[in-house]
Amino acid sequence: MEKILILNGSPRAPKSNSKLYAGLFSDYCPRPTDYAAITRNNHLELCAQMEKYTDVLLVFPLYADALPVGLLNFLKSLEKHPPRKKPVISVLINCGFLEAHQNDIAIRMLRLFCRNNGYETGSVLKLGSGEAILQTPFRYVAKRSIRKLAKAVASGRHQDFSATMPLTRKLFLWASTVYWTNYGKKFGITKQEMQRMDIESPDNR
Amino acid sequence: MVSENFIKKEFTMKLIMTDRPLPLTSAASGGEIRYVDLSSLKIANCVGCFGCWTKTPGRCVIRDDATRVYPLIAESDEVVYVSRLRYGGYDSVMKTMLERAIPVQQAFIRIHNGETHHVQRAVAPKKATIVVYGDYSDEEKDIFRQLVGRNAHNMNFTGYDILFTASDNADGAVEKIVSQWKKY
Numbered sequence: 056m057e058k059i060l061i062l063n064g065s066p067r068a069p070k071s072n073s074k075l076y077a078g079l080f081s082d083y084c085p086r087p088t089d090y091a092a093i094t095r096n097n098h099l100e101l102c103a104q105m106e107k108y109t110d111v112l113l114v115f116p117l118y119a120d121a122l123p124v125g126l127l128n129f130l131k132s133l134e135k136h137p138p139r140k141k142p143v144i145s146v147l148i149n150c151g152f153l154e155a156h157q158n159d160i161a162i163r164m165l166r167l168f169c170r171n172n173g174y175e176t177g178s179v180l181k182l183g184s185g186e187a188i189l190q191t192p193f194r195y196v197a198k199r200s201i202r203k204l205a206k207a208v209a210s211g212r213h214q215d216f217s218a219t220m221p222l223t224r225k226l227f228l229w230a231s232t233v234y235w236t237n238y239g240k241k242f243g244i245t246k247q248e249m250q251r252m253d254i255e256s257p258d259n260r
Numbered sequence: 261m262v263s264e265n266f267i268k269k270e271f272t273m274k275l276i277m278t279d280r281p282l283p284l285t286s287a288a289s290g291g292e293i294r295y296v297d298l299s300s301l302k303i304a305n306c307v308g309c310f311g312c313w314t315k316t317p318g319r320c321v322i323r324d325d326a327t328r329v330y331p332l333i334a335e336s337d338e339v340v341y342v343s344r345l346r347y348g349g350y351d352s353v354m355k356t357m358l359e360r361a362i363p364v365q366q367a368f369i370r371i372h373n374g375e376t377h378h379v380q381r382a383v384a385p386k387k388a389t390i391v392v393y394g395d396y397s398d399e400e401k402d403i404f405r406q407l408v409g410r411n412a413h414n415m416n417f418t419g420y421d422i423l424f425t426a427s428d429n430a431d432g433a434v435e436k437i438v439s440q441w442k443k444y
Contacts, residue, residue, distance in 0.1 A: 065308065118306070119411075121407060130347065163348060164403060168347050228371060232368055238310070238313075244314055250366060250379075251318055255327065257332055
């Protein structure tokens with residue numbers, strides 16, 4: 056069975072949610088997988104490695120409404136150093152907002168890259184509420200959609216999927232406030248401190 | 261909490277932030293017009309640590325040149341961003357800085373224009389002009405328009421223009437905007 060290469064494009068790859076999502080994909084995938092994080096220094100190695108795979112899954116978070124710059128830089132390297140045999144590229148993207156559609160622009164960018172560079176685009180999963188969902192009772196939503204993605208990629212019957220927490224915006228707002236307040240608490244920072252409005256001065260270095 | 265001071269604060273700065281040197285440094289620097297050539301600065305990639313939200317709110321833990329730039333972005337009520345277009349988005353130099361500007365937001369979420377977005381700290385509502393250059397297709401232009409529309413929600417733009425130019429014409433486009441600023 057042909058292996059699938061999972062590339063993690065998160066800037067905090069070792070501690071990232073993307074790594075957890077990649078792990079779930081691997082668990083559910085009927086085909087064997089290999090995993091690598093994209094770093095500043097391994098672009099050429101990964102570009103060369105890609106030709107050994109029929110399928111590559113890019114896993115990454117939305118950053119400033121688009122692709123994270125580390126992934127953007129990798130794509131620029133891939134454009135210059137394409138593998139001799141080009142794999143099908145599938146995507147698992149997550150954003151911290153409730154609306155999975157906030158990932159749409161990043162997906163359009165990737166589809167454009169693939170089309171311009173001769174890669175077939177495979178399946179896509181857009182996850183909303185991706186920062187916290189695995190730590191909530193709604194983790195089943197993420198797991199279920201990743202299972203579907205894994206089956207689609209493995210079978211070659213490609214599909215697009217979208218999933219998020221089944222909450223109203225108001226409830227999500229409340230839940231995310233609790234999540235971030237607890238996050239700050241771990242570092243001894245209160246909610247009030249996290250809500251400060253001032254930003255450091257440009258002369259503050 | 262110092263929010264009240266910031267609510268009352270008047271924002272009058274104008275910022276030109278570019279991914280390549282522009283031949284208008286002397287004309288535009290100083291006073292209320294600030295000029296930042298990102299290509300001359302040392303700015304590392306955001307590492308996604310959330311330190312600026314949860315450990316040192318409003319302050320990035322990476323102490324490089326970005327810490328002098330995001331306060332200017334926050335304070336400006338008019339901005340001009342100049343960037344090469346890449347795959348329908350900002351190219352690496354500008355994108356790196358925009359990612360490093362998240363200390364101007366809080367971790368907390370608000371409902372804004374019917375969607376969930378981060379709460380802004382003391383960020384001036386701003387008019388943005390984005391000058392993009394390079395070789396691009398109609399599809400790339402369309403993606404970029406969609407991107408800036410979304411940026412508007414997350415970067416406190418009250419209005420924006422996008423100027424698609426050839427590489428050689430970007431300088432002239434910015435020059436025109438600066439001369440308009442100087443008239444008023």
